[in-house]
Amino acid sequence: MSSFSSQSNQNNEEMDINSTSLIPLHQTSTRKRLDNKRETICIFGxxxxxxxxxxxxxxxGYPVVYGSRDPKNTTLLPSGAxxxxxxxxxxxxxxxFLAVHRENYEFISALSDQLDGKxxxxxxxxxxxNQYPESNAQYLSQLAPKANVVKGFNTVSAWALQSGSMDASSQVFVCGNDNRSKQLVxxxxxxIGLTPLDQGSLLAxxxxxxxxLQLFPMWRLPLYITAGLTVFFFLYYVVLKVIYSYVVKNTDQTYLIMISIPNHIFPIVSLILLGLVYLPGVIAAFLQLYxxxxxxxxxxxxxRWMLCRxxxxLVSFAYGFLHVFYSLVKPLRYASYWSQVNYIVYQVQKNTTSELKMEWAWRGDLFYAFGILGFxxxxxxxxxxxxxxxxxxxxxxxxFVQSKLGHVTLLLCTAHAAVLGWNRFxxxxxxxxxxxxxxxLSMVIPCIVLILKLILITPxxxxxxxxxxxGWERRRNDSGNLKV
Structure with a gap:
């Protein structure tokens, strides 16, 4: 009798050790698998x-449950949910997860008690x-005051979730008043492979x-500047190349609008934009010095200027690339071929040849060398x-790359433009x-930047x-004298 009682107690202790629900020893591996199972996620919408x-x-690996007004309509939902x-x-x-529009939030009020602590x-x-006086998340917290409302996942598109984080932005901005709830989200x-960023309380x-809803907010000012410069120099060169030739020489050069004029605009705008990249830096330095x-x-x-440098x-680089591409295409045009053939025929008719001019040879090689190195x-x-x-x-x-090599780039590109002009000015x-x-005109801003930078790098x-x-500061005392 005592032997049976001892054996029974041993079995009970064995079962108590392994599980509070009396799971036998041979089922412990199954229980571990259940413990590792992810928590069920509910989606409304x-x-x-x-x-x-x-x-x-x-x-x-998350179990997913959908909450719907019509639970029978499951044809479009992912398999397994x-x-x-x-x-x-x-x-x-x-x-x-509440994946419905704000206009459809009304049903949340009726679920306020069930949402307690969730x-x-x-x-x-x-x-x-700013479509509404308050944010959608703040409005939702009013409808469900017992719930811990967290704003998140609104910056990730449905396409990004389907295609994977490598094909779109993987950053998820999260904000909420309860830190534990934010951490769970x-x-x-x-x-699921995304990168969460805590943005603070629900006020964010x-x-x-x-x-x-912002369309390239950091690109607006650069694009406005680029568009303004492009339009200005396009009209400027239409006047110089097309209208002037028609009025003064009575010749039609409207075909220059397609290749030649853009190949003037792209390097000019590119050089000006490159100068605008480094001009605010030298202005800031002189302002600190003052x-x-x-x-x-x-x-x-x-x-604002420094934030969009x-x-x-990048826009300057894009225009510089277009200039290189257009320059390679330019000799292939019919007008260029015609002018070369016409010059050869002219020399044959005059029975003359042109001698190599060392000045022009040096000028051409310098022009291309500065251009290649600068690009x-x-x-x-x-x-x-x-x-x-x-x-x-x-x-x-x-x-070192963005500042020092950047100014070297500006110097080389400015020299490229200066050699183009040579002494024609x-x-x-x-x-x-x-x-x-x-x-x-394109050299004005770059030359200003280079001169100011030359002053700043003096010992x-x-x-x-x-x-x-x-951290050193120069102060003035009460009498107006400088004080360190």
């Missing part, structure tokens, strides 16, 4: 985004910026909802602007109707600027 999100979650009514779906999960993720966007984002939801401190904000226009540089270094600048390349460089390397015939050639000025950027 069966539209494009809801289906794409569910498909991505299923591929990552379950569909219940809203109340039934809420009972299966702690995290609920994480409600708002993924909605609006049709226009961020864990889900990481689990309005900014997150406006973000997808103030004697770095602890004062720059003017708003200078801040990368975009200005090569420009390509290095463009490559290092790519995130995949810049992320592998330390701060010193990136500064001294000839009055080059100023048609008193207008200077376009290459002269005495450079030491002062370096000291200011390291």
């Amino acid at each position: 069966t539209g494009d985004f809801g289906r794409s999100l569910g498909m991505r979650l299923l591929k990552s 379950q569909v219940f009514s809203h109340v039934e779906a809420l009972n299966t999960s702690k995290i609920i 994480v409600l993720v708002d993924v909605s966007n609006n049709l226009k910026m 961020m864990d889900v984002a990481r689990s 939801a309005e900014e997150l909802e406006n973000y997808p 103030r004697g401190t770095k602890y004062k904000r720059f003017p708003d226009w200078l801040d 990368k975009q200005l540089g 090569f270094v420009f390509c290095l600048l463009g490559v290092t602007s790519l995130p995949s390349v810049s992320n592998t460089m330390n701060w010193q390397e990136f500064r 001294l000839r009055s015939t080059m100023y048609k109707w008193g207008l200077p050639p376009g290459y002269m 005495c000025v450079d030491r002062t600027i370096t000291s200011i950027r390291q």
Whole structure:
């Protein structure tokens, strides 16, 4: 009897050790697999985004449950997902993704009690910026005050979720008032291959909802500047090349609009934009030198200008590339072929030959050498602007390429334009109707930048600027005298 009792107690202890639900020893491996199973995710909304999100979650090992007004309509949902009514779906999960428009939020009020303590993720966007007085997430928190509302996933498209994070932006911005709830949502984002970024409290939801509606916000100013310069110089060269020839020489040169005039516009605009990339830097340096401190904000226009330097540089590089391409095509034109043949016929008729002029030979070789070297270094600048390349460089390397090599690029490209002009700026015939050639206008800003930079790199000025950027300040005492 005592032997049986001892054996029974041993079996009970064995079962208690392995599980509180009395799972036998041979089922422990099955229980471990259940413990590793991901938590069920609930999605309200069966539209494009809801289906794409569910498909991505299923591929990552999450059980997915949809809450729908019509649970019988399951034809478009991903295979493996379950569909219940809203109340039934809420009972299966702690995290609920709300993938419906704000106009359809009314049913949430009736589910307020069931949402108590649950994480409600708002993924909605609006049709226009600041469409409502408050953000959608803040409005949702009013409808479901017992839920922990988190804004997130609204910057990721349904296409990105379907195609994978390598084909689109993988960043997920998340904000909310409850840190634990935000962490749960961020864990889900990481689990499906996305990169979550904590943006703070729910007050940031309005900014997150406006973000997808912005069309290239950092590119607007550079594109406006580029468009203005392009239109201006196009009209400028139409006057110099087409209208002037028609009025003065009575010749039709409208065909120049297709190749020749663009091949003048592209390098001019590219050089001006490249100068605009480095001009705010030297302005900021002289402003710090004048103030004697770095602890004062720059003017708003200078801040905005400096923030879009990368975009200005990339547009400049694109125009420079077009200039190279157009220059290679230019000799293949019929007009160029005709002028060469006509010159040869002229020499045959006159029974004369042209001698090699060393000045023109040097000028041509210098022109192409500066152009090739300038474009090569420009390509290095463009490559290092790519995130995949810049992320592998330390701060010193990136500064060396973008600053020092950048100014070398500006110098080479300016020399390329100067050799093109050579001494033609001294000839009055080059100023048609008193207008200077376009290459002269393109050199104004780059020359200003190079002269100012030359002043800044002189030892005495450079030491002062370096000291200011390291925290040194020049102050004035009450009598107005300078004080360190």
